[in-house]
Amino acid sequence: MKTYLGIDVGSVSTNIIALNEASEVLSSKYIRTNGQPMECIKNAMKEIARDLQNLEVAGVGTTGSGRQLAGIITGADIIKNEITAHATAAIHFYPDTRTIFEIGGQDSKIILIKNGMIVDFAMNTVCAAGTGSFLDHQAERLKVPIEQFGELALTSTKDTRIAGRCTVFAESDMIAKQQFGFSKGDIIKGLCEALVRNYINNLGRGKTLTPPYLFQGGVAANVGIIAAFKKELRHEIIIPRYYNVMGAIGAALLAKDYLEKNGYQTRFSGFEITDVNFVPKTFDCNGCPNACEVIEVTREDTVIARWGDKCGKWTNEISYSPPGYLTEAACS
Amino acid sequence: MTAARIGLPTALMHSYYRSFWKPFFEELGLEVIETGPTTKAILNKGIRYSVPEICAPMKIYTGHVLELLDQGVDWIYIPRFVSIRKGDVFCPKFLGLPDMLKHTIPDLTSKMVTHHLNVKHENIACMKEYLEIGKLFTSNYRKIKNAVQTGRKKWLEFRKYCVLERYNCQTANGKVFTGKPALQSDLPIKIGVIGYVYNVYDDILGMDIISRLYKLGANTVTFEMLEQGEIDRQLRGYKKRLFWAFSNKLLASAHQFFRDATIDGIIHVTAFGCGPDSFLGKILEINFSQSPKPFMTVRVDEHTGESHLQTRVEAFIDMIAKSKNFKE
Numbered sequence: 315m316k317t318y319l320g321i322d323v324g325s326v327s328t329n330i331i332a333l334n335e336a337s338e339v340l341s342s343k344y345i346r347t348n349g350q351p352m353e354c355i356k357n358a359m360k361e362i363a364r365d366l367q368n369l370e371v372a373g374v375g376t377t378g379s380g381r382q383l384a385g386i387i388t389g390a391d392i393i394k395n396e397i398t399a400h401a402t403a404a405i406h407f408y409p410d411t412r413t414i415f416e417i418g419g420q421d422s423k424i425i426l427i428k429n430g431m432i433v434d435f436a437m438n439t440v441c442a443a444g445t446g447s448f449l450d451h452q453a454e455r456l457k458v459p460i461e462q463f464g465e466l467a468l469t470s471t472k473d474t475r476i477a478g479r480c481t482v483f484a485e486s487d488m489i490a491k492q493q494f495g496f497s498k499g500d501i502i503k504g505l506c507e508a509l510v511r512n513y514i515n516n517l518g519r520g521k522t523l524t525p526p527y528l529f530q531g532g533v534a535a536n537v538g539i540i541a542a543f544k545k546e547l548r549h550e551i552i553i554p555r556y557y558n559v560m561g562a563i564g565a566a567l568l569a570k571d572y573l574e575k576n577g578y579q580t581r582f583s584g585f586e587i588t589d590v591n592f593v594p595k596t597f598d599c600n601g602c603p604n605a606c607e608v609i610e611v612t613r614e615d616t617v618i619a620r621w622g623d624k625c626g627k628w629t630n631e632i633s634y635s636p637p638g639y640l641t642e643a644a645c646s
Numbered sequence: 647m648t649a650a651r652i653g654l655p656t657a658l659m660h661s662y663y664r665s666f667w668k669p670f671f672e673e674l675g676l677e678v679i680e681t682g683p684t685t686k687a688i689l690n691k692g693i694r695y696s697v698p699e700i701c702a703p704m705k706i707y708t709g710h711v712l713e714l715l716d717q718g719v720d721w722i723y724i725p726r727f728v729s730i731r732k733g734d735v736f737c738p739k740f741l742g743l744p745d746m747l748k749h750t751i752p753d754l755t756s757k758m759v760t761h762h763l764n765v766k767h768e769n770i771a772c773m774k775e776y777l778e779i780g781k782l783f784t785s786n787y788r789k790i791k792n793a794v795q796t797g798r799k800k801w802l803e804f805r806k807y808c809v810l811e812r813y814n815c816q817t818a819n820g821k822v823f824t825g826k827p828a829l830q831s832d833l834p835i836k837i838g839v840i841g842y843v844y845n846v847y848d849d850i851l852g853m854d855i856i857s858r859l860y861k862l863g864a865n866t867v868t869f870e871m872l873e874q875g876e877i878d879r880q881l882r883g884y885k886k887r888l889f890w891a892f893s894n895k896l897l898a899s900a901h902q903f904f905r906d907a908t909i910d911g912i913i914h915v916t917a918f919g920c921g922p923d924s925f926l927g928k929i930l931e932i933n934f935s936q937s938p939k940p941f942m943t944v945r946v947d948e949h950t951g952e953s954h955l956q957t958r959v960e961a962f963i964d965m966i967a968k969s970k971n972f973k974e
């Protein structure tokens with residue numbers, strides 16, 4: 315059976331999905347990256363191979379902050395940024411969508427769509443206060459398992475306003491409110507609302523947010539956040555069925571589209587790679603005062619890729635050039 | 647006798663006025679030392695000596711000054727830009743720059759060559775401002791006059807490449823000093839990049855955004871390509887202009903880029919904590935939020951990761967390419 319693989323490697327989670335020729339999702343894996351992207355990719359690929367019998371990979375796309383690495387070890391046909399990938403998947407399932415909210419573990423985005431095309435976007439990678447990591451951290455502080463975090467928010471009937479321009483303020487305000495005797499539910503509800511409010515104010519600044527609204531990314535599992543969105547927007551929001559692997563789906567769709575349009579064959583390296591030993595390492599070049607941190611990946615003792623150097627001194631030595639994509643793309 | 651060595655920090659306005667300063671000082675008989683593109687080492691020096699809140703371009707300039715001190719030059723030229731157009735001034739950080747540096751770097755005082763640059767035209771090459779500088783190195787009036795003229799000619803050549811042949815600040819300098827023509831090819835996409843020269847062309851802050859765009863299939867246009875008359879025309883509609891000289895140039899270029907139908911999208915590159923740009927950004931938001939032309943602000947500082955910039959630039963170009971294919 316012809317299959318397209320999509321791989322989304324982020325610092326928090328690594329997701330792999332398999333699509334059939336009709337672009338339906340056959341299998342999806344969501345795994346915590348835990349600082350081991352290489353192992354994660356391999357394990358998830360093994361699981362996919364186990365799940366799906368006689369699968370014939372016809373194309374591979376990668377995305378996420380580790381897209382370059384994932385692309386190199388799997389022999390990807392296309393390596394795409396996560397904004398394009400997320401929007402591609404969203405438009406595939408909901409062609410009429412106008413606004414995509416995406417909150418993942420490490421970053422968050424707002425993407426505006428018109429006539430099935432991106433017309434504007436904003437992305438936050440600098441501040442953690444609007445992301446899944448922030449919620450994880452607060453859940454830990456309140457000693458609530460993150461899985462129950464959202465439900466707890468729904469138990470509160472009070473309006474608790476947590477000042478939350480940034481994590482530090484939110485945290486101190488939370489402590490104060492706890493001391494005043496607000497329940498955990500009240501505080502979590504307030505926190506969810508603060509997160510959503512900030513997210514919309516920061517990323518949606520100067521933009522007109524039009525429904526239908528789509529909410530995807532790992533945080534879309536959190537019912538507390540969903541409720542906060544509905545309250546803030548005074549409107550329904552759609553949670554796609556595959557909300558937490560949309561980036562990977564987008565990457566697979568882009569690979570499929572790219573190969574079909576150009577009539578190319580896939581460059582997929584095969585499932586054997588799960589048994590191959592890839593070793594990533596970094597070193598500091600001392601060629602000039604830039605002191606670049608160069609990333610190098612070796613496969614069974616041969617260097618297969620290097621990047622991260624400003625001058626091209628290291629990259630030039632190896633030529634890995636997937637068709638239709640530039641190797642220059644930085645990935646650090 | 648070996649010539650005295652004067653250092654020009656390769657930061658802030660350097661790329662805009664290099665073609666005047668370098669020949670000017672050389673004609674005076676000095677050896678000119680430039681620090682070259684910002685490296686991480688230079689940046690780190692600058693960070694160590696700067697207050698944390700100051701904008702990154704100022705930290706970088708400080709780093710270049712320290713680098714020159716380490717190289718043991720005899721003099722360092724640090725002008726105080728006050729105005730280059732009647733009614734416009736420079737950002738307060740420029741106004742206080744020589745004082746700030748004197749107080750943060752005590753060894754600098756005896757080596758610093760400074761003066762006020764307060765002129766009515768962006769062509770700063772005039773005797774009124776440079777006679778006193780020349781006098782520090784020679785008592786020969788004609789020699790100074792000659793140096794100013796030589797520099798002025800070069801600078802005008804630089805501006806000619808920008809305005810008439812659409813070179814940007816970086817490629818025009820390349821052309822003036824080494825004769826190297828700019829890479830030009832017919833790319834499907836054209837992007838207007840709005841930003842101060844010390845952000846866009848700095849290796850660390852701008853992260854080579856111009857060549858990144860080029861590699862993704864986009865040519866770029868920048869404010870340097872507009873002449874002052876055009877800038878003033880674009881701003882005629884304003885009852886009150888901004889206070890700052892180069893912010894006005896950026897604002898005018900934004901107007902021009904939004905109007906120009908051949909430009910597919912606009913990117914504003916700005917430094918975190920830049921006061922003037924917070925005004926500029928707001929004005930752009932108010933004036934152009936209804937425009938269908940894609941617009942994106944990229945905020946950079948010394949910590950900005952390359953992958954963040956790359957992701958956004960790629961997505962921006964993807965978005966434009968897709969809608970262009972769709973229209974055709």
Ligand code: SF4
Pocket residue numbers: 599600601602603604605606623624625626627628
């Ligand atoms: S990789 Fe190139 S730019 Fe980076 S430190 Fe080495 S020589 Fe310098």
Ligand code: SF4
Pocket residue numbers: 701702703704737738739740842917919920921922923
């Ligand atoms: S205009 Fe902005 S970036 Fe430039 S010196 Fe002033 S504050 Fe810094």
